[in-house]
Amino acid sequence: MGKSFKNYFTLFKSTFSLSAFTFGGGYVIIPLMKKKFVDKLGWLEEEEMLNMAALAQSSPGAMAVNVSILVGWRLMGISGALVAIVGTVLPPLIILSVISLFYAAFRDNAIVSVVLKGMMAGVCAVIFDVVITMGGKIIKTKKLLPVLIMFGAFAVYYVLHVNVIYIILFCGALGALVSLHDKKAGKEHI
Amino acid sequence: MIYLQLFWSFFQIGLFSFGGGMAAMPLIQNQVVDINGWLTLAEFTDLITISEMTPGPIAINSATFVGTQIAGLGGALVSTLGCILPSCIIVSLLAWLYGKYKELTVIKGVLAGLRPTVVALIFSAGLSILVLSFWGQGGFKWDISSTDFIAVTLFAAGLFLLREFKLNPIFIMLGSGVVGGVCYLLL
Structure with missing residues (x-):
């Protein structure tokens, strides 16, 4: 990714407008970012976007900020990360500053x-649009384990309300163990 | 040294809030209401309502709101900075490690296990918002009369336009805000 002014400006504009529409919790920014950076700009692969979402989820702090740092860093290094942070933080900062003056x-x-x-x-x-696309791709790989992880994680989180941290730890560990075992056995379960 | 206090409080909130906005809420309440007395519980409840009505992470919204109330724009900036600094440090470290070790079998395996998980978590978040949008705070009901048909129609139309015509998502969100607003006021 070239570090031209145009690219920095596109990164800032994208993170700013995405952040301005991230209603209802951090995960909402992932579908929006996927549409922008993967589908529209072609700056990232879908798999990379999901990897970054997983990394962002594994760190403390706001999901939207974390994933912006990762995307900015991946595209244009530290300066990209800074541009992405500013773009992401400005909309809530501006909106809440104005609202707190006359919030009643x-x-x-x-x-x-x-x-x-x-x-x-x-x-x-x-x-839902993005979940249909991404979930569909996971099902189309015809690998059983990722599909089971997807439905299992959903059930455990949505129905049983298990803490996300445990789900992340378990699925990450499972992926690591299976891939190590596969490498020895020459198979590809995941 | 109100700036330093604001910075330190929100630094702790940023550092210890794992697992999304709602998980950060008790931490914010603890720092802002219980420890420092910057907001009353009623004001804090207002803050949560406003945070849910406006875009952006709840922690950043709280930092800006509390900072502005206590020490003006400077307070908002200092609180927000404190809130995002732990993320910046930890995520940068992770980004560096990811760049360095992403070809390792173990790391590839971890990420392959996490990708379907993330899709599941996004779907869960979407479903929660959908239930709230269709049936309000009370949650899912079979009862037809308590279903918000304006919301159902907006959702179905939005999903159709996105899948068939690949419209810009921001256009869909703004459009459903305007069309929905008019319908709710008139019907």
């Missing part, structure tokens, strides 16, 4: 609340 009026405003309600349905559509 904002909280009770009827128009604000219906627009946000409508946007929530749109956010869902975007998440």
